[in-house]
Amino acid sequence: MRKILLLPFIFLPVILFAQGQHTLMDTLRAQLEIVFKADQQYRLPLEGMAKKYGWNSHQVDSLYEGMSIRDSIDLGIVTHILDTYGWIGTDSIGPSGSTTLWVVIQHADPDVQKKYLPMMRTAVAQGRAHANELAYLEDRVALEEGRKQTYGTQFQLNKKTNKYIIAPIEDEPNVDRRRAAIGLEPLEDYARDAGIAYKLPASPPAKPAQGPDKNP
Template sequence: MKPVLFLIVCLVCSSTYGQEYRQLVNEANEKYLGKEYKKSVELYKRAFAKEQKNRTDFYNAGCSAALAGDGTLALSWLNQAFDNGYVNIRHMKSDSDLNSLHKTQGWKSLVATMQTKVDRLEAEYDKPLQAKLLAIYDDDQKDRQRIDGLGKKYGYNSKEVDKLWKTIAYKDSVNLLSVKAILDQYGWVGEDKVGPQANTTLFLVIQHADLATQQTYLPMMRKAVTDKKAEPSALALLEDRVALGEKRRQTYGSQIGEDSTGTAYVLPLADPDNVDKRRAEVGLDPLADYVKHWGIKWDVDEYKKQLPAIEKREGIK
């Protein structure tokens, strides 16, 4: 019996260890968003003392370190991001968080090393298709990134914001035609054919589409996740959108609503008690951390009390 008990103890410790790591990373991200870069760096240090394998976390930590003025640490973390599989050189070179590193020899060395690997990977890419998807990605994101700034300046219900949303809607319709043609011809192409950012374009455009289109391509994305050509975390968001569109409860709590007073809330959610277990299975952070971005304090017991009223408001039975 002792070996079995030992195994159980180790599994519990490992699970707790992972939770502590993710909590520290979430706190580090919050400090980054609050422009408290030195505090963000310290939290990342504590996190990496527990685990060192997530390329995205290393990259984000590198950004915090660069903004905190610690170029040496920033380059060290960026190199570890690369060692763990980060190859999105297009994004890295354009990321303003890293501008302070551009004249250093360490940066030039990292970019050169990464470019060599990217060139080797891209030798197998469909370059014309990649270029088309990257152009759509830029078109999809460029105006959306302006919404928050305009909203803070003129108000989110202002004519300036309304005009920008109309522009976005028009571009979405054009981009959707292109992406549907790609999906119908090639299927859900993975990173191995077009690279990570171009691959993400497929999800972005479909999630911004109408319900009928989302329903049409949801099975294709499910298969893409099974084939490791799409991320489970991205699929979770599309699953939630489709569920709510079909007047069903969402599964992962990714979709947020807003009442007449401007107060944000989690749209109807199935089995709220176990949502974090489901989120963890697809690589999403705990719901309490996710909803902080909307000023929501997650209280599952309180949410269950409010759920009937939320469902009535959203027309979900």
């Protein structure tokens, strides 16, 4: 009888811990859903507003002002989560929760992006974050550091034509292999969907093998 009576006391802390963890993750998941909606609140109407009123209009300026304020709030929430719990996996906060962590960091200042990039790399390696989303952050940080991007996710404005183009890519002829490996569509399709004319360059021809030197 004594052993039976002790069982509830042995398992009660474990049950409470599990319930506490479940409640915490549910709370964080719900919080991140709000953050994502807030992040998109000013970004989704931006292009339509610019087409209607112009990029230098008061309406667009108002969206940017609201975006800046909202981004600061969201960044505080997300960095607190990351600094406290690390990059929480999709198994705990769902795919959309992990996406929200990435979205907010991607929209932050370069120093913030660089700070949390290694954390996201580790999360992707452990299957707790999305590799295709990491590619965008990798490319942004590379360009900010004066390097070429790896996956071709980032655009830049051509000041001569005033049109957007794909930013410089390292080993560009093989970019689609890298994109396919992480679930991204071919770069030509990605560029076309963004209204950018792009043609993937052909790989340079292989150099013929040289025979032994016959000169004395």
